[in-house]
Amino acid sequence: MNPEIKPQTLRAFVVFSFLLAVLGAGFYWWVPFGIVLSMGGLTFGLVDWTIARRRSLNARLSIVAMLFAVAALALDITIYLLGLQTMTIGG
Numbered sequence: 451m452n453p454e455i456k457p458q459t460l461r462a463f464v465v466f467s468f469l470l471a472v473l474g475a476g477f478y479w480w481v482p483f484g485i486v487l488s489m490g491g492l493t494f495g496l497v498d499w500t501i502a503r504r505r506s507l508n509a510r511l512s513i514v515a516m517l518f519a520v521a522a523l524a525l526d527i528t529i530y531l532l533g534l535q536t537m538t539i540g541g
Contacts, residue, residue, distance in 0.1 A: 491519035
C-alpha cells in the first residue's frame, strides 16, 4: 500500500452539519427553531472546514454543508420576514 495515499474517513462534524441544515430547512415553518438549527449547521460546517484545513484534508464536503446551511438559513429568514410562519414561540 502506498504510504502517501490516506484513506478517506467520514468526519462527524460535517455529517452533523448536514443533519442540522436539513432539519433547519425542514422546520422553516417554526421560525426560531429552524433558524437555530440552520445556524448550528453553519457553525458545525465551519468547525469541520477549519479542522480539515489544519489537517490537510479535503474540505469540499464541509463547504457544501455550509452552503446548504446558508440556503436553509436564507429560507428561514425569508419565511420570517414575509410572516409566513405557522408557529412561533411566545406569541
